[in-house]
Structures are given as structure tokens and as C-alpha cells.
Amino acid sequence: MTARRPQRARDPEARKAALAAAAMEVVAENGVGRTTHRAVAARAGLPLGATTYYYPTLDDLIAAGLRHALDTLKTELQAWDERLREAPDMPEALTQLVQEYLADRRQVRIEYELFVTAARSEALRPLAEAWLNDIPETLIATVGISTARDICALLDGFILQALVSDTELDAERLTAAIRKLSS
Amino acid sequence: MTARRPQRARDPEARKAALAAAAMEVVAENGVGRTTHRAVAARAGLPLGATTYYYPTLDDLIAAGLRHALDTLKTELQAWDERLREAPDMPEALTQLVQEYLADRRQVRIEYELFVTAARSEALRPLAEAWLNDIPETLIATVGISTARDICALLDGFILQALVSDTELDAERLTAAIRKLSS
């Protein structure tokens, strides 16, 4: 075909990453089921053909978006770990971290979007499972692996509640609950 | 048009209910974003036109499916309440109930599907919120409203973990955690 517009500078890796980032945003806004090649391409400012060139199928594109979101979350989790290590009171610090996490609902939404999709798709399950098992080292060191898991489950429940009802987190209640579980 | 096939016996209410039930199943299997008029109609064994006759838009059809699922869950919750009242040990009984609930993953999946959708759609939020706030009366009577909420959040977290990793529930750990929160 006649490529009227002049080609842009070539940078395949940057393009692939840009598409993954765009896919993440579209998933956060529209959900996995309403994520399309065209929406992702438009968000990335790239032509439609670029999506299928780097990600053969739509599932690949979506998976790349979710993977990208998890990468972001994982670096955030490392920051959590450091702050927990220096905190004088673990339950309060953890509550604070959850509160900050909830500030950007888009990020939270995509996490649960991943969970729901993983529950249905075999291919995405390892990804979601790995994220669920990614628990701050400091928390494990403080209360043990078993209790650490309990606390994480509690956090997920609280986050879900805040997400659905679109309300603030009940910080004092969460802190108290974490303290009970930590004993 | 020439309606070649003879019309079936008329029963509008039954048709509407059948469509809602079929919508619920399609949502459980494909997710909200991949639920279509045609898939629901096929599942219900009804012609495409029946869907738009009873539910003007696709959103209405999906909302009916989610509502239908919640109705099912609500009756189940009442059964929970009775079993909790008669149980000798509350934490153990609750764990047992969660275990039974998790036996049918389809039901669980649709619940979280509702949550994720409600997080994005204003229209569905009240529905999801109502379900989140529907806590067994017996539990409230036993440990108080605040602790009852904490326990429910914990259950949601455990259920999510089991759903995503497609593994059995760790019953002993859950029972112990509930006990800690109940104190």
C-alpha cells in the first residue's frame, strides 16, 4: 500500500513496551472483555498494524498489558518492603500503605481485573498466582509466612470492599484487625 | 416476516426469567465484557429477538443476569445463617460453609465478576454494595458488626486466593484466623 505518512524513527522495543503500557490503560478503563486492538493502538498513538505485528493475537496483547501492570506493582511492593522495615508499628504502617495504594483506583481495578480473568483463563493463572504469592519479605520475617498470608488475605478483602463501594478505607478498623491477626 | 416455526406456548414471565438465568451463566463463563445478546439467547434456547423484547439494551440484560445470581446467593446466605446459629463452634462452621461455597466455582466467579464490573459502572455499584453489606445476622449477633465485617473481608480474601490459584481452601488456617479476629 502507499504509505503516505513518513515512517517514524525505528525503535521496536520502545514500541512493544508502549503497546503493553497502552493495553494496561485500556484494560483498566474498559476491562479485559472490552479491550480491542484498535483502542490500544489509538491509546499508544500507533497504527493498528503495529499491534498485530508485535502481539500475534489479542490475547497476547492483553496478557502483555497485565504483565506490564504487574511489573509496576512489583516495584511498588519493594518500596513497601523498605517502608515496613523502618516502621515503628507494623499494623499502622501497613494500613498507611494500603491507603496510599487505594489512592489510584485505576491501578487497583486492573489488579482485580487480572484476578477475575485468571479465574477463567488457564494461561493467565500463573501470572495472577505469582502476584498473590508475592508477599513483603519484612512481613514474613515479622509474623511468619502463615500469618503473613492471612494478613494479605485480609488486605485484599478490605481493598475489594473499598473498591466496590468507592469509599475511603476504614483505617482504624483495619489496623486493629491486622493487630489481632499478628498475635 | 414469515414465522415458519410455530410459536411456542406463551409464558412471558418464564421467558424473562429464563433469559436472566441464561445471562448469568454466560457471564460466569465468558465474563461481562464478552456477554452478547446472541450467546444469551442461544443458551436460553430462545430466538435473538426475545432478548431485546424483554431487555431493551444489553446492559439491562447483563444487569438482569447479575441480579439473578445475587438472588440465588441471598437465599444461600439465609441457609448459612441458620447453620451458623446451630453450630457449636462458629469459626469451624464458617470455614465449612466457605468450603461448600467454593465447590461451585462458577457461582464464585460471577460474584467477583460483579465486583469488578461494579468498580467501573455506576449503575451496578448499588447491587454489589448491597451484597457486600449482606452479612449473616448470626455472625453480627455473635461478634458484633465491626468484627463481623472484618471476618467477611478475610473470607473474601481467602476465597479470592482459592479462586485465582484454583486450589483447595486451607481450612485449618482460615479457622485459626477467624478465631483470632473473633477475640
Added chain:
DNA sequence: ATCGTACTTGTACATCCGTACAAGTTAAGA
């Protein structure tokens, strides 16, 4: 310098989608 491969881009196509609607059918009331 040229060649070939990797990359870029616009467009094509079959399929599916939501929704509209005309035609046919039932059943209840006048």
C-alpha cells in the same frame, strides 16, 4: 553501494455485534 531483512503502515475482508422492525400469532375482551 547494494542487498536483504526487519520493520512500518494502510487497507481489505469475513465475521460478529447491538438494535430495529415488519410480519405473523395468540388470547382476552367487547
Added chain:
DNA sequence: TCTTAACTTGTACGGATGTACAAGTACGAT
């Protein structure tokens, strides 16, 4: 019996979608 409104059904249509692909371009290897 006739009328009328509610219900049923098949089909139509404009638009969006996943994917394929031909045509064009940049750039490293030779």
C-alpha cells in the same frame, strides 16, 4: 365473532472487530 394489544420470530443494517497482507521504508551486513 371481531378487534386489539401483547407476544413471538426471522431478518436487516450500519458499524466494530480480529486478523491477514501487500506495499513501502530504514538500516545493518557485505
